[in-house]
Amino acid sequence: MEKLEYEWVKQTRQILLEQCRELNEDDFTKEFAFGFQSIRDSLVHVAGCYHAWLGSFVLSETSSPLFTKEVINTMQIDDIQRYFQQADKYVEKVLEQSTDKFNESIEKELAWRVNSGFVRKTPRQLLFHSITHESHHKGQIVVMLRLLGRTPNNTDVLGLPAKESSE
Numbered sequence: 001m002e003k004l005e006y007e008w009v010k011q012t013r014q015i016l017l018e019q020c021r022e023l024n025e026d027d028f029t030k031e032f033a034f035g036f037q038s039i040r041d042s043l044v045h046v047a048g049c050y051h052a053w054l055g056s057f058v059l060s061e062t063s064s065p066l067f068t069k070e071v072i073n074t075m076q077i078d079d080i081q082r083y084f085q086q087a088d089k090y091v092e093k094v095l096e097q098s099t100d101k102f103n104e105s106i107e108k109e110l111a112w113r114v115n116s117g118f119v120r121k122t123p124r125q126l127l128f129h130s131i132t133h134e135s136h137h138k139g140q141i142v143v144m145l146r147l148l149g150r151t152p153n154n155t156d157v158l159g160l161p162a163k164e165s166s167e
Contacts, residue, residue: 006095013138013155015154020141023148028040030144039144042141047084050088054123056110057106059093063111091130094126104122106123107119
């Protein structure tokens with residue numbers, strides 16, 4: 001994984017966030033019987049994964065990376081955008097690590113989960129997990145948009161203009 005590939009992740013995420021920005025509050029928070037229930041909650045969950053695994057576990061920059069349900073219930077799209085922007089900073093820092101450190105196992109307890117036991121993973125594994133986790137939930141959000149009667153915008157890297165996908 002290099003910075004270019006992560007730029008593609010951010011570009012396709014932004015396409016989805018811009019479409020979600022067009023939703024009214026009822027659609028943004030409508031609960032479905034799968035995923036993290038609503039588009040809002042799913043987006044917060046995705047960003048939280050980066051905060052937890054990269055910001056907390058790998059970088060030790062936060063001990064409370066996740067929001068409470070009460071806070072999530074008040075979040076708007078701009079709040080979620082800012083949460084992703086901080087997640088992007090964590091990714092940048094992880095990508096800047098030397099190759100040795102990128103593949104060096106970290107073993108510790110999860111700061112956000114009491115009595116979690118020790119977890120042993122490399123920054124490379126956790127970055128890959130965070131990105132694939134985002135793709136998984138992006139698919140669920142796209143289904144939610146369809147269930148709301150919307151036609152989701154193309155969020156595949158192949159849908160990016162040639163100029164943007166080949167830089």
